[in-house]
Amino acid sequence: MIVGGGFAGLQAARSLAKAPVRVTLVDRRNFHLFQPLLYQVATGGLSPANIASPLREILKRQENAEVVLGEVVDVDAAGHRVKLRDGELSYDTLIVGAGMRNHYFGKNHWEPLAPGLKTVEDATSIRRRILLAFEAAERERDPEKVRALLTFLVVGGGPTGVELAGALGEIARDTLRQEFRHIDPAAAKILLVEAGERILPSYVPPLSMRTVEGLARLGVSVRTGCQVIDIQPDVVRLKTGESEDTLAARTVLWAAGVRGSPLAEVLARATGATLDRAGRVVVEPDLSVPGHPEIFVIGDLASFSHQTGEPLPGVAPVAIQAGRYVASLVAKRLAGESLPAFRYKDPGMMTTIGRSNAVVQLERYLSTGFIAWLLWVFVHVTRIVELENRALVLMQWAWNYFTRNRSARLITGEGDAPH
């Protein structure tokens, strides 16, 4: 049984295609989401369906696999059963890849004011907020309120924060140009704040600097060493060193923290496993849970520090390799064989900074600018699971690129701006 149809779980399921096992993939959603492009949905460049593939469609020809739409609420490790919200299933081997959730460091009341970007609903809600802010500014006559409506704060200078801020810059400067009669969208103030001393801290310092420069060209100001200490409707309090200031901003987006799915706590209770500070399950060198060789945790939810002393980062390549590793470990075990400990082979990192700019850090290779962006497009397009999505995403991008338009700019859903 595999819980979670993200990169880790889906890869595990597919890698078990030829093994003499029955695979049950349980997910709360009926689709696999290509998370690295979710910021494109949040900023109106792509539709949700462009980056989501129905799990049943992906696995329909894999005869040993079945998909269950359900939510796991408890695990009975002794009885080898998982409890769903509406039923129970039993397993021989349990592979958990339930991923991470947005995390507000104990300030959960910030969540409705500063949405994070984890689900399709998060993305369409962020899209609605961004577009409604420009719409409200167009109708507003009080210049101070217009300024607050056109101020966008992105919290967190990791890849998601950088990509969101860059896309916001493009929306304001290119996409919406000429579309309003009373405001100049390009006058929007976009601020990316990061508590640490530089953005993209997992990259080498020169690439962080290049990213700041690239964002500046899109009108995004970066403030590092800056903490958000309070979020209220329309007002954010920031602290830089010893000085505090307030910023009037209607739209605040959260890319500052994630924490393990609640399923990690369920597993900890069921197996006595330890969670690390980010709520991830500390796993053995073979990704199993201590004392339970039949339970594995893979993907973002696993805290695996046996290789570098630090937990591996929560990125797609780690998840995919872990899924593949666990699948082959399961197959080997059935054949009475064993496998050495999991080792992550880092293929490098890349983050895009808007139209035709990106930073790429491969083992010996650093790159920024257009070539890096082409590489980024190539890698992301070829990785999208389904052939169709690949072609359509590429076409949509090509169109967006040449026209600077974003056609998936729909304000949908019932919700309004926070107030």
Place this chain on the structure above:
Amino acid sequence: MIVGGGFAGLQAARSLAKAPVRVTLVDRRNFHLFQPLLYQVATGGLSPANIASPLREILKRQENAEVVLGEVVDVDAAGHRVKLRDGELSYDTLIVGAGMRNHYFGKNHWEPLAPGLKTVEDATSIRRRILLAFEAAERERDPEKVRALLTFLVVGGGPTGVELAGALGEIARDTLRQEFRHIDPAAAKILLVEAGERILPSYVPPLSMRTVEGLARLGVSVRTGCQVIDIQPDVVRLKTGESEDTLAARTVLWAAGVRGSPLAEVLARATGATLDRAGRVVVEPDLSVPGHPEIFVIGDLASFSHQTGEPLPGVAPVAIQAGRYVASLVAKRLAGESLPAFRYKDPGMMTTIGRSNAVVQLERYLSTGFIAWLLWVFVHVTRIVELENRALVLMQWAWNYFTRNRSARLITGEGDAPH
């Protein structure tokens, strides 16, 4: 001032591009929706953004036009002002194209049980219900409950009902094939009920018959002369002639009735205009409201019977021609000229019955089958406003056609099935 960015209002706005006027287009949504393809969103074939174009994008180069995102709640005809939910605007000429809403003939409690198909949210909600019914059936062990979960009832045999039922047939027989392990989606029972004596009553009788045959090949049963007399969760009561029976069905879709937007009543109060039985505003031969030559009603919301004695049908060509007519009337008036009464030139009708089948009725030309379907595809694709959407929709269709897949099959949103 134009209220409503549908086919009628948008056409009026664009046709006024060269007139010496200022155009304000007010809509509650930020996009124009290509309504004739909404059933494709409801059945997972297209994404909402494929059939929606931002109004600001469409009008951005039209310098005399501005777009206001807002909801009109009242009209002061004497003072030439409209009241928005959050503000007021004044006008010299008011053109109202606010369209229709789903209508349940006084049984408003049916609405949550049998959603209609008017908005993007309606479409994604119907998509969720359809897909969740198959998911629940896959998990259910009680054969009677499985049968109810796999029974789909479409109420209303007009074009929307036919297209929904046909698409449901395709989903069950083609799209979902091989995707489930415990149920056979093709065993789904799809029923189209129509109170009148035949479906597609606006077509000639032989085409109605061909449609019934085409639907039968997709596994859809048609029951005419059959009224829905009650809808309860999971159970529907039907009446055919004198006999009543009940049908266990989880999913009921409503395509049986629409009624004028509440704005029609606002206009009636403000101007003394008469509404017809469907809640549409009875208009003069020049589409103006009696006694108010400066107020026009166009599109579905207008009840115009001066040409045939019957109100013109609520279809896109009527709306587009009315929008164009009113725009040119406004321009003529400013030049001190006049225009003869509005005359609708009927370009014919077409309705699709699933993959590679349609019925087409032009003036002297009747067609069904593949050629009719190609014509349908051609007309609809070329009509979609934006070049980009056109290309992407065409690609998506080509893909769906050859693979029999529907990739926009996402269960999104917070809501669940009705219970």
